[in-house]
Amino acid sequence: MVGQCAQHKPFGPLLLIHLCLLHPGASEKPHPTPRLPAEEAEPLQGIRGRSVELACGSGPAPLVVLWSFTPLGSVVPRPVAVTDGVTFKVEPGASALGIVSLQNSSLVMRELREGARGHFLCQALHASDDQLHTTYSYFTLAVLVPVSKPQVRLSDASPVEGASVMATCTVREGTEPVTFAWQHQAPQGPGEVLVGVKEPMLWLDPVNRTHLGWYMCSARNAVSGLSSDRVFLDVVYGPDKPVVTVEPLGLTEEGFWASEKEEVTLSCLAASNPPSHYVWLCDDTQVHTGPTYVIARASRAHAGLYTCLARNSYLDTRSQTSVQLTIYYPPAGQPSCAVLPAPAAVTLLCTWPGGLPTAQLQWEGPYGPGPTFPSNATWTLTAIGLPNGSVFTCVGQHPALALPALCRATLWEPPQSPTCRTTATVGDQFILLSCEWPGGAPPATLSWFDAQGRPLGGSSHSQAFHMLRAWGKLAGREFTCRGSHPLRIPDVQCQLQLEAPQLTVAEPRVSVLEGGEAWLECALHGGTPPIQLLWLGPQGQQVEQSTSKFVLHSEGAQLRLQIQDADPAHHRGTYQCVAHNAVDNSSRSVLLEVLSERVAGLCGYPVPPNVTISRLTYRRHRREVQLQWAIQGPGNLTGFLVQQRASVPGPGAGAWETAASDIEPESRDRQLGGLDPGVLYAFRILALNHRTTGHPSEVKTPVDPPFSAYPAVLGAAGTGMVVATLASLLVFQYAARHPQVFPRMEMPTSTPSSDPTPESTDDPVNVTITVTATP
Structure with a gap:
């Protein structure tokens, strides 16, 4: 490679490919950046502060991928990142775009910045059919800025009603277009109300008292939307006419x-x-x-x-x-209404004295109004024909009242009929006859009469009482309470007949085994209340609830006596159930027989055979024992009873407790748990024939089973437990007898010997173990 590409060898082959892709050709003359038509560029949108990913084409992975960036308003591309599929390099200047990285051939920009607005070019070098060719991907990226929090400013925060006020909503930044909305909340209003203005400025011209309250605007663009803090507009006005x-x-x-x-x-x-x-x-x-x-x-x-x-x-x-x-000056309070009984009639009273001027009162009823009276209105009506529940209203008129003052009287007869009952008073020396017939307007009139129809005292309303001295001739006497009311024809009555108590017992003779439980039952079947029920013992004393072995059960008209753990010396004899009222007393007797268990065994349940313990051994961690037994001799049995106690050496052993009582008659062994390893227990077993028990077996303490690895328990409750481990001593004994097995184990002696005589392996070795138990 020659020219411009050859000048960058010190930067390594990856950067060399980078520059050569930007400037193809071997000459030093710069070449223009290849471009696609504007409509072929893919428009993308990113949000400032977030992430965006630009994918460089599809298909097989390229050999080299180069990303470049051309800012808006510029024609010179700037390198961003390059990768050969294994490693990648990001240009330092790419930090103006955000945090730039490459994922395979895709360009990823996190925390996108506004400087990333522009055009991105991806150049990919591919190998196909032993030839190299380049592909291009173009992107136009628009970086959108979220709208900032709006702020509201008022031209006058406390205008006088009728003035002009302008509210302005401004945002510091945000990609256009930005839309605005205004909300208003009155101090006592139900909530925020949209004003309807969508401009950043809100004009209140002229301002009035309805504009008073909090104002808030919200701004929104294509990226986000935020609302401003509330601003209070205080409109000054008034005062209006009071x-x-x-x-x-x-x-x-x-x-x-x-x-x-x-x-x-x-x-x-x-x-x-x-x-x-x-x-x-x-x-x-x-x-x-x-x-x-x-x-x-x-x-x-x-x-x-x-x-x-x-x-x-x-x-x-x-x-x-x-x-x-x-x-x-109206009369004080309200009108007062009352209804008074009269022979075959009722009298309505309405009073409301005082006032200036005097109040005018008038009764109104089912058949029309009555006459008008000042301060006091009295109206007498015949009760015949008046329906139950008739309502009469007293209307009070006075200038001081916007509405009439009312009071009402309702005529109604008492429900049902009179109720009679008796009550004993002053230690049952007197009998009080009570008669009640509550309710009604006017109230009912009640009177007491004897069996011959002679009145006993005077009459009274709603309640009537008559006192009798208690004496022996009251049984069977009858008394009548007669009630009268204007709306009830004819009169009604209730009657009382004084009666002595009537008693029955469930069984006059009750038998129970010694130590068993007996029930004596007594029931009340009549008599004038109140009646007191009680039981008397064989010596005539009253049986109280707190008396030992006695429990009283009161259920309605029954009184049951429960005798627990029956004892012939204290409980057998004749018991009296006594009922007492102010008229007379009555009683019934019940004979209680307490049979000895031995006598019961001879009569009904023979004594069961005796039992011996054949085996009693410890089990797991001395918390369980295995008990085996055998029976001696013939006899009927229905089960077995196992008892245990803490066995302390010497006198003072604990009391026997039941360890198991639900053992079937055919069983001969039982596993018992829940033991304390630090306590030495003693056990015994008895055979049962219903409630008859045989002689207890011999008392035994459990032992360890054969070949048990558990240490023996020394001492009893309250003393320490010392465990002696013999393993090391047995090893020492074996080593002493077989020195050839442990050649390095030497026994120190007082006189060294150069040729010790070996001991016979059959000679016994005596080992003495001394164990001291400290309380």
């Missing part, structure tokens, strides 16, 4: 009225920004400053002409409104 309201609201031809002794609130509101300052005048005398004037307790002295002055301190403008307040 609007005065009075609560409670009462209107007259002159203005407002209010009731004496009521709280009266006068409120003034004049639209203004900034908010108005208010001053209240009463007959040209200042009485308050602020938008609300509260008269805590109105009186006639508060009547007059009230004027509200409103002032805008920013604009120094004023406005005012005046109203007349008149004080009226």
Whole structure:
């Protein structure tokens, strides 16, 4: 290669090919860059700060690929990168385009810069049929710039209503075209509202109070879109003419009225920004400053002409409104309605005294209105023919009331019928007869009568009581409570008959085995409440819930006595179920027999055969034992019971605990777990024939199985456990007997010998191990 290509040999063959592709030919005369027609160049778009990849053709991999770049407005290409398929080189000046790299023959630019706008040329050298030829790929790259965050500026942030305001939205950068949109949010508005202007400038001419609020613009181009921060436009205006309201609201031809002794609130509101300052005048005398004037307790002295002055301190403008307040004197509270019973009639009462002027009252009912009365209206009606639920309304008219004041009375009879019951009082010395028939208007009238129809005391409304002294002749006596109501014909009644308690027991004789559980059941079948149920023991003492081995179960009218772990010496005998009320007492007896287990065995369940333990060995890590046993002699059995306890040498062994109780009668072995390796246990086994047990077996402690590698457990709970390992001693013994196996093991002696006599391998070696256990 000659000419210009030959001058760059110091840069290596790869750069040499690079330059020769840019300047083909051997002469030093520069050649123009080959170009395609403009319509053949592939237009591409990239986004600043992102990545773009330009692919150099397709087909088989080229020998050499050269990328060059021609900026916009220039005709001189600049080398960017070159590769021979194995290595590649990027020109340092290519950093103006972004972070440039080659992936195979494709040009990759990350963090794209605006300097990458222009034309890219890919020249690829291919070998085909032992000939070299070059292919070209052209790209026109446009780098788009995202729009920056818009900023909003107001020509006047606090204009006076009627002035002109211009809002400007600007962006620092962004590829054109950029479109704009405006949003407005009022201080109390539901949300942002599009203004409809799509220009960077928003004119408010003239500005008014509806324009007050936050403004925000958004800018968008083909790449991105952003919104500005909110800017507040504070429109200054007012004050408008004040609007005065009075609560409670009462209107007259002159203005407002209010009731004496009521709280009266006068409120003034004049639209203004900034908010108005208010001053209240009463007959040209200042009485308050602020938008609300509260008269805590109105009186006639508060009547007059009230004027509200409103002032805008920013604009120094004023406005005012005046109203007349008149004080009226209605009767206090509300009308009061009542219904009183009368013979075959009802009397309606409506009262509402006081007031200026006096209130006018009138009753209105299902058959029309009644007469009108001042302050007090009384109306008597025949109850015959009045339907249940009839509503009567007392209407009170007064100038101080915007609406009539009402009270209502509803005539209705009590539901159902009277209810009678008895209650014992003062230690059952008295019986209280109670009769109730609640509800109704007017309320029902109740009276007590004896069996001969003679009245017992006077009558009362809704409830009636009569007290009787408890004595032995009350059983069987009857009493009647009679109830009357204007709307209920004829009268209704309820009756009571005093009765002594009636008792039954489930079984008069109950038998239970010694140590078993007995149930004594007693049921109440009648009697005048309240009734107390209790059990008395064989010695006549009352059985309490806290008494040992006794449990009481109360279920409705039943009282069951549960006796646990029955003992003949303490529990057998006659028990009394006693019922007591204010009329009389009653009782029933139950005989409890507690049978000894030995007696029961002779009668029903023979004593089972005896059992002996044939084997008791430890298993895994001394946490389990394997128990085997055998039975001695004939006898019936239904299972076996295994017991265990901690066995401490000497007196003081632990109590026996059940280790297994669900062992089938045909079983002869059982594996027991859950043991503590540091505790020495003792076991015994018994045969069972239902509830009859045989004699316990002998007590044994478990031993290690043959050839067990586990150490023995020394001591008991509370002492340390010492493990003696004999392996090293056995090795020492074997080495002493067979020195030819361990030739280097020498035994130190007090007198060296040059020719020691070997010992017989059959002679025993005595080894003494001393183990000391420290508590």
